[in-house]
Amino acid sequence: MSDIVTVDVRGLSCPQPALQTKQTIKKLDSGIVEVLVDTKTSRDNVSRLAGKAGWDVTVEEPPEGGFKLTLKK
Amino acid sequence: MSSPRQFFTSRWGPIVTGVFIGVIAPILVKLGNPGNMGICVVCFNRDIAGALGLHRAAVVQYIRPEIIGFVLGSLIAALIYREFKPRTGSAPAARFFLGMFAVIGALVFLGCPWRAYLRLSGGDWNAIPGILGLLAGIGIGIVFLRMGFSLSRNRNAPKALGWVLPIFMVVLLLLLVFKVQFGRDASGNPTGPIFFSEKGPGSMHAPILISLVVAIVIGFLAQRSRFCTVGAIRDLILLRDAHLFVGVLALILAAFVTNLVLGQFHSGFANQPVSHTNWLWNFMGMALAGLAFTLAGGCPGRQLFLSGEGDGDSAMFVLGMIVGAGFSHNFNAASSPKGPAVFGPAMVIVGLIVCVVIGLTMREPVEG
Secondary structure (H helix, E strand, O other): OOOEEEEEOOOOOOOHHHHHHHHHHHHOOOOEEEEEEOOHHHHHHHHHHHHHOOOEEEEEOOOOOOEEEEEEO | OOOHHHHOOOOHHHHHHHHHHHHHHHHHHHOOOOOOOOOOHHHHHHHHHHHOOOOOOOOOOOOOHHHHHHHHHHHHHHHHOOOOOOEEOOOHHHHHHHHHHHHHHHHHHOOOHHHHHHHHHOOEOOHHHHHHHHHHHHHHHHHHHHOOEOOOOOEEOOHHHHOHHHHHHHHHHHHHHHOOOOEEOOOOOEEOOOOOOOOOHHHOOOOHHHHHHHHHHHHHHHHHHOOOOOHHHHHHHHOOOOOOHHHHHHHHHHHHHHHHHHOOOOOEOOOOOOOOOOHHHHHHHHHHHHHHHHHHOOOHHHHHHHHHOOEHHHHHHHHHHHHHHHHHHHOOOOOEOOEOOOOHHHHHHHHHHHHHHHHHHOEOOOOO
16 A cells, blocks of 8 residues: 555646546545646646545645645545 | 635635626626627637638627737736746647637537526526537537547647737737728728628627726636636536536626626527527537537637637637637528528537547557
8 A cells, every 4th residue: 555656647638637636546545646737727626626535635846847746545 | 714826726716707707798798799798709709700801701800809808817817926838739730620610619509608608697598508508518528538538748838839829919909909901992992801890799899998908807817716617517527526617607696697787687588689599509509619618628718818828729729719710600600690500500510520539539649
């Protein structure tokens, strides 16, 4: 269960960032999921979706740009 | 709860945007815009196409400042909040054709999703089959999304690319203000383009400055709140997320109340402004539009707002809308208040086939 699942949705249009995140966390009861997004819109959409599903969300801004969201449950 | 910076990205953002649009649109009608058409993104792009001479339907030719303001308002917000991010490369040609067919479908109904909601709030019950068609089209789009449909990833583009559509809009504004006449008739007298309708919906408009300013405010608010009249329904069904949907409900309610206050609420099917009563093709036209908008990732307004953020793919969709409007009238596919045009139904069928092929065939390419 210590495996980190990464979802890279950078450059995808709505609703694919949120949809791919949803499809990934639906398969997991718990764990750590890293979601890479490149716009504030996707950051907010994915955060809202994961938060509602009961996952803790932390956001980092990596130096290469975009956002890294870490979802934990 | 949230700082002023985050207010519009909070749950209140779409609601405030929806209320503002819902109040402003009927007021724009009062000030001169066509009935139940305070704002119609598709109709207004069609009027721009006519003004530029891309079609010659004399009653629908005007450079609509609302479209210009939407892009420029979004640009201003994106620059202030550091979201101006030039990008492209996500199937621009497919997006161009999706824009074309979205407009062709919407002009069979006589309105985009914005106008469908505004028609409903003005008592035009012909909007109901249109909105049901919109739901059907979005539903088909959701099936493709669940199957893995993707127009693939965009990537960062040179800064200049992000300015293409905003500059195009500034040029349109200059053409509107200076009313340049490029054409010459047989006697050498100046004539359009730029064409401006002398009668019909194209001749009906609110004062330019008012339209432009309120549209800039709407563009600003919508960029911040990510307001989208198609994403609203899509997210509700696909993600069980009502964040955008409440914004659309707010728009409908605010427009309904404003229409009542202004004495513009007239319920019924017959004799509604710029509207026809053919249930089947009101439904089918919007089904095509809903599918095309869903595959392209957002409603026509959202495509303008994204263009203001520097999204070159949305800009292609917008250009597709303007060209598609030209085709729609030139090919006798756009409805009139009398009903669907001769080739409207056939064009809708062609559009649905094209969209289904796009939905079935486009997947994200595997790396390597």
